[in-house]
Amino acid sequence: MNVLVIGSGGREHVLAWKLAASPKVEKVYVAPGNPGMENIAECVNIEEKEHDQLVEFAKENQVALTIVGPEAPLLDGITDRFQEEGLKVFGPTKEAALIEGSKSFAKAFMHRHGIPTGSYFVTSDYEKAVNHVKENGAPIVIKADGLAAGKGVTVAMSKEEAFTALSDILQDDKFGKAGAQVVIEEYLEGEELSLMAFVHGETVIPMVGAQDHKRAYDNDEGPNTGGMGAYSPVPQFTDEDIARAVREVLQPAATGMVKDGRSFTGVLYAGLMMTDSGPQVIEFNARFGDPEAQVVLPRLESDLASAILELLDGKTPKLTWSHDAVLGVVAASKGYPGAYEKKKPIVTLPEAELLFCAGMNKTNDHYETAGGRVLLVAEKAPTLKEAKDKVYNELKNLDTNHLFYRTDIGDKAIKRLK
Numbered sequence: 001m002n003v004l005v006i007g008s009g010g011r012e013h014v015l016a017w018k019l020a021a022s023p024k025v026e027k028v029y030v031a032p033g034n035p036g037m038e039n040i041a042e043c044v045n046i047e048e049k050e051h052d053q054l055v056e057f058a059k060e061n062q063v064a065l066t067i068v069g070p071e072a073p074l075l076d077g078i079t080d081r082f083q084e085e086g087l088k089v090f091g092p093t094k095e096a097a098l099i100e101g102s103k104s105f106a107k108a109f110m111h112r113h114g115i116p117t118g119s120y121f122v123t124s125d126y127e128k129a130v131n132h133v134k135e136n137g138a139p140i141v142i143k144a145d146g147l148a149a150g151k152g153v154t155v156a157m158s159k160e161e162a163f164t165a166l167s168d169i170l171q172d173d174k175f176g177k178a179g180a181q182v183v184i185e186e187y188l189e190g191e192e193l194s195l196m197a198f199v200h201g202e203t204v205i206p207m208v209g210a211q212d213h214k215r216a217y218d219n220d221e222g223p224n225t226g227g228m229g230a231y232s233p234v235p236q237f238t239d240e241d242i243a244r245a246v247r248e249v250l251q252p253a254a255t256g257m258v259k260d261g262r263s264f265t266g267v268l269y270a271g272l273m274m275t276d277s278g279p280q281v282i283e284f285n286a287r288f289g290d291p292e293a294q295v296v297l298p299r300l301e302s303d304l305a306s307a308i309l310e311l312l313d314g315k316t317p318k319l320t321w322s323h324d325a326v327l328g329v330v331a332a333s334k335g336y337p338g339a340y341e342k343k344k345p346i347v348t349l350p351e352a353e354l355l356f357c358a359g360m361n362k363t364n365d366h367y368e369t370a371g372g373r374v375l376l377v378a379e380k381a382p383t384l385k386e387a388k389d390k391v392y393n394e395l396k397n398l399d400t401n402h403l404f405y406r407t408d409i410g411d412k413a414i415k416r417l418k
Helices: 010-020 051-060 071-075 078-084 094-101 103-112 126-136 159-171 239-259 292-299 304-312 384-395 411-417
Strands: 002-007 027-032 063-068 120-123 140-144 153-156 182-186 191-200 203-206 215-217 221-224 229-232 265-275 278-285 325-333 354-357 360-363 366-369 373-381
Touching (some): 010 292, 010 354, 010 373, 027 051, 063 078, 071 078, 094 278, 103 182, 103 278, 126 159, 153 159, 159 182, 191 292, 191 304, 203 239, 229 292, 229 384, 239 278, 292 373, 325 354, 325 384, 373 384, 384 411
Parallel strands (some): 002 063
Antiparallel strands (some): 140 153, 140 182, 215 221, 229 325, 354 373, 360 366
16 A cells, blocks of 8 residues: 655654555655655655645545644644545544644643643733742743744743743744743653553553653753654653553543544654652643654554554554664754754765654755754664664764764663663
């Protein structure tokens, strides 16, 4: 069968790579894709916001399954559009994707359904927001309510830092419509876990856990990004910790969406803080995490295409996972997540088996930068330490005139294992 992946980043690259390995799949199309994935998929020059063109393409090319990678087209209703045309699509409807599209909606949803999460305050009024911070002190978390590509969150360690974040969002319109409201949340202590699941209505099939690294620089310093690297498994957590998170968070979320008339189909991602009192939700996403997908999917031994088709048919696919570890490190354009220059040459690409490309273009057979996060190098090995050593060995050959990467991905876990 032919499959279509919508999106252009590293997450879509790993999806295309995994689907291309399926005996059921004859051809993988990615729209718009990027030049780094041309060896495994046909990139189609249609942007993710062009829903009508994508529907026409799927019909003309006998696409049997479409998987939507990024959040923006989901919130624009691309799944609804495909369903109207009777096309098989994996991703939540516009109504269901709101669990990611509005942080205030997600918080109210969690409180309604008894899903553990920190206390919060929502306002569009700058003075009220400032007063709330004054009353509650720091550390405190400030979030733009809408989609901000992972950059709309400030973990403020001082009141001054919180005031700056509030001013950026509510007074300077840094995030436009996404910042019409702010959500101010209590700061949670603990260790983070990204836990994704394949969901169809009330059926929840959890994946293996991963840990993302949101801050731009080593030692978790610098601004928040979309994610600078990840690893799986997360040895800090036991199988029972993961099972508890499924029981207390993912299953009630899927059931709650059905009860609310917003039945969710797709990948539900819980960003969790594992606290002394159990898992607490920091955020929900309505799709695969990026970079988490790049370290989780290489551990999936089952056929991804078959699993998704079975799920859409109302069955419960059985998934098997490798016991090996996968660790991945992002190379980003210098300046990211702030302003950065584009069209900078990428002289050599790392030789890694698991190289997933994102913000890059190709001009006359030469690769150049085209976005913030440019590529991710991952390696699979029996231990995290071995995977990490292999990745950083590959990255030694990367030309860092225009790119940078963190040198400490996975260190926390490796130290814990010692």
